[in-house]
Amino acid sequence: ETGVTQTPRHLVMGMTNKKSLKCEQHLGHNAMYWYKQSAKKPLELMFVYNFKEQTENNSVPSRFSPECPNSSHLFLHLHTLQPEDSALYLCASSQRAGGLGTGELFFGEGSRLTVL
Amino acid sequence: SQQGEEDPQALSIQEGENATMNCSYKTSINNLQWYRQNSGRGLVHLILIRSNEREKHSGRLRVTLDTSKKSSSLLITASRAADTASYFCATDLNTDKLIFGTGTRLQVFP
Numbered sequence: 001e002t003g004v005t006q007t008p009r010h011l012v013m014g015m016t017n018k019k020s021l022k023c024e025q026h027l028g029h030n031a032m033y034w035y036k037q038s039a040k041k042p043l044e045l046m047f048v049y050n051f052k053e054q055t056e057n058n059s060v061p062s063r064f065s066p067e068c069p070n071s072s073h074l075f076l077h078l079h080t081l082q083p084e085d086s087a088l089y090l091c092a093s094s095q096r097a098g099g100l101g102t103g104e105l106f107f108g109e110g111s112r113l114t115v116l
Numbered sequence: 117s118q119q120g121e122e123d124p125q126a127l128s129i130q131e132g133e134n135a136t137m138n139c140s141y142k143t144s145i146n147n148l149q150w151y152r153q154n155s156g157r158g159l160v161h162l163i164l165i166r167s168n169e170r171e172k173h174s175g176r177l178r179v180t181l182d183t184s185k186k187s188s189s190l191l192i193t194a195s196r197a198a199d200t201a202s203y204f205c206a207t208d209l210n211t212d213k214l215i216f217g218t219g220t221r222l223q224v225f226p
Contacts, residue, residue: 002158035216042120043159043204043216056213090158102214104149105206107158 003027006091006108013081014116021076021111023091031096032074033105034066037088049074050096081115088112120205120217128223135192137220139205140185148181149206149214150190159204162190195224 004025013019025032034046048056049068063085065077074091092105123138139148147166151159165172165181165188172179178191192199202219209215 002160004158006158033214040218042218045213045215048213058213088156092159102146102208102211104161104164105151105159105214106161109158110156112156 002106002108004091004093004106004108006089006111008111009109010112010114012114012116013078015081015083017081018077018079020078021089021091021113023074023076023108025072025074025091025093025106027093027095027106029093029095029106030071031094031102032068032071033092033094034074034076035090035092037090037110038086043090046076078113081113083115086113086115120207120215122203122205122217122220124220125218126221126223128225129195130225131195131197133195135195135199135222135224137190137203137205137222139188139190139217141188141205141207142186143207143209145183146208148179148188149208150177150179150188151204151206151216153202153204153219155201162203192222195222197224197226200224 007022032049036044045058046060047066052068067075088110090110091108094103094105120141149164150162153159163174176193181188202221204219206214206216
């Protein structure tokens with residue numbers, strides 16, 4: 001138990017569906033992240049939120065829409081995805097101290113997405 | 117190519133042997149971190165070494181950092197079957213980005 005909970009753990013959706021991934025952290029951290037992990041590729045940073053403000057969008061297609069209503073919750077809204085978007089989506093949180101970098105990330109177990 | 121690259125891509129050893137994984141990176145870093153991932157699960161932080169440190173220990177783990185060569189190594193001593201996992205290095209550029217490498221898949225046979 002890392003203190004970061006992701007739901008659902010598995011999701012199958014068609015290309016025309018709309019779904020959302022949810023992440024909740026119980027660690028009191030001030031930063032949250034979405035990473036994408038595809039087979040045989042490095043983890044790809046998608047979005048970063050610091051104190052609910054998006055500070056990084058790593059050229060992610062608009063069919064992925066993040067939402068961070070507060071420092072404890074992070075969503076990834078999905079619509080009109082492509083089969084190549086099938087991957088493990090990992091949420092993480094950290095306690096950022098100004099000027100000292102990202103620090104240790106605490107990851108959730110991930111949401112395995114399959115797009116048909 | 118990406119910021120961090122691990123070597124080797126895969127490693128198979130017997131229980132009791134030591135496992136060494138290497139990571140090379142390209143730009144100056146604030147710190148370097150190592151993570152472990154069991155198949156299909158989330159990543160777990162193992163150790164963080166700052167740019168002004170050269171070596172760090174945690175239990176059976178030993179991490180070294182050579183900023184002049186832009187490289188780091190992770191040594192797992194007296195490996196166990198339970199150490200079977202993928203291991204990733206991640207470089208912190210003192211921005212909002214923690215950039216991960218491609219990982220080393222370690223298989224420890226009983």
